[in-house]
């Protein structure tokens with residue numbers, strides 16, 4: 001039996017409305033929960049709302065409600081967000097829930113009885129937005145560091161938790177458990193913080209200043225500090241539930257948090273638990289922040305992304321499911337990411353419609369017309385092409401869990417999409433639509449459709465934690481298949497399953513562009529080799545959409561992959577690419593890349609290379625390939641340029657050509673580059689250089 005899995009999201013402040021940041025953590029937790037259930041694990045998933053504190057008290061007074069009436073109302077929108085995003089949480093905890101209040105009081109009493117809490121005078125700079133005291137060095141012009149809200153000087157008698165007593169134990173714990181805080185740069189941040197002496201934690205507020213909180217059981221004139229109350233939700237949450245073997249759910253397997261609440265979770269929280277004699281959570285994952293079109297999201301800029309609005313806007317392509325997929329595919333876990341319509345369009349049209357949707361409709365059409373809907377049985381012996389596809393599926397099945405274990409959902413999805421591209425490449429190679437025209441090729445046709453159906457089934461099961469409804473709908477069409485434990489094994493598609501006809505499950509998003517932005521028709525821009533003077537060195541380049549047919553490690557050069565590319569009318573080309581540190585050979589197969597196709601032949605450590613594929617350098621050191629959507633062989637153009645590609649160019653021709661990522665796509669001197677009428681997408685952040 002695999003280990004049980006208990007995952008939490010932060011509990012959200014009810015004075016805010018749900019936005020993309022809340023949606024992201026919630027979906028990430030849900031995807032991890034669903035993935036573990038798919039692996040047969042027992043799972044507990046907790047989310048909820050943080051309802052005490054000064055901000056809530058003030059907002060309620062402003063709205064003319066009691067604080068309780070106010071939070072009853074405002075917490076609803078987070079529950080609604082959960083429904084919208086199809087979260088499978090086991091409990092939606094509210095810090096006003098009676099069992100939570102009672103538990104917090106019992107922990108406080110225990111700490112008081114043990115002498116872990118003492119009373120003392122306190123003077124400090126308090127920020128209402130963050131519900132925190134700040135030190136002088138954090139303050140800029142009288143404002144707090146987070147949202148820049150004013151701080152006020154507060155002096156009062158308060159209760160303190162002896163946090164400083166646990167500094168060394170905490171340091172030891174972090175040092176002895178290198179994976180306790182991930183990613184490692186967040187761990188280093190905490191270790192840096194702990195190099196300074198740690199003070200004690202003020203855990204009370206006098207009622208005359210704040211009454212909307214949990215009363216200290218040993219002094220009725222005080223309520224507890226909102227973070228002391230909030231953090232304990234993680235223990236209260238599953239207290240009423242038990243694991244199958246009767247044991248408690250605590251400690252949590254992982255707390256998912258945003259990078260801004262790192263100190264509260266990795267310093268306050270573990271020391272509180274140490275003081276109370278409660279085991280520590282097993283891991284804490286701090287993710288980055290969502291920006292919008294590269295800008296910080298804020299109410300004043302009016303660019304707050306509302307999940308309900310996104311779901312409405314993208315309803316025709318799956319609404320909330322498309323949003324879930326985008327959130328998981330786009331954010332490199334740990335790093336910041338940017339939401340943009342272009343980014344949504346790229347994943348909806350590229351990954352879902354072009355890749356997954358295409359496979360489904362191609363296979364379904366052939367099975368319905370050629371085999372009356374009955375999926376043919378897998379043959380005993382497979383052709384070389386079928387074996388290669390099966391091996392690709394097996395390697396993705398092996399790699400996906402590794403990436404999920406490291407919470408790299410985006411990498412796991414990249415692997416999954418490489419399987420999708422491999423299935424499409426297999427379908428193009430075997431061409432069932434051609435085989436169907438030749439009676440003597442029934443055997444081959446049957447093999448192509450059964451092998452691709454089985455790979456599609458696995459692809460859908462892998463996608464099911466991220467797009468549960470679409471995946472289960474598609475699986476249901478494949479003879480009532482299900483995403484359940486035990487299904488991630490090659491060869492389980494039952495013989496004789498009946499493929500159903502049904503609606504288009506992964507439709508394309510129609511993007512209406514203003515006339516002026518429409519790319520020129522590709523045929524008017526076909527390359528014409530000439531010796532005329534050029535306006536820009538870009539005009540000399542022959543940039544082509546190519547598809548990776550095969551990829552392998554270079555025999556001796558550590559950093560190189562050797563790719564075999566299909567470049568449409570230019571035929572097949574072998575290219576060495578220095579990307580091995582970032583992409584495995586198997587992840588490259590089936591992928592579309594952008595090739596500089598007219599460079600002089602080069603020999604790289606003995607292997608010939610006929611061109612170069614383009615990639616962008618993200619500022620965080622990651623490398624992102626350009627991902628054109630145009631058809632294989634399409635020529636890349638920029639409006640206003642007169643393309644006159646030369647031949648056998650020296651690589652230096654690229655030196656003066658500044659290619660940049662803008663709005664998620666390739667641009668040259670601020671103008672979008674297109675190939676086959678489509679932009680050339682890239683997941684590197686805007687401003688990254690491509691070369």
Ligand code: MSP
Nearest residue numbers: 010011012013021050230231257258259288289290
């Ligand atoms: N109530 C506290 C958490 C208590 S947990 C015991 C809180 N609430 S919050 O509503 O302000 O934030 C909740 C989460 O949203 C945090 O993890 C925060 O990092 C995250 N985000 C807020 N804005 C965000 C983005 N723009 N992008 C991604 N996540 C962000 O803090």
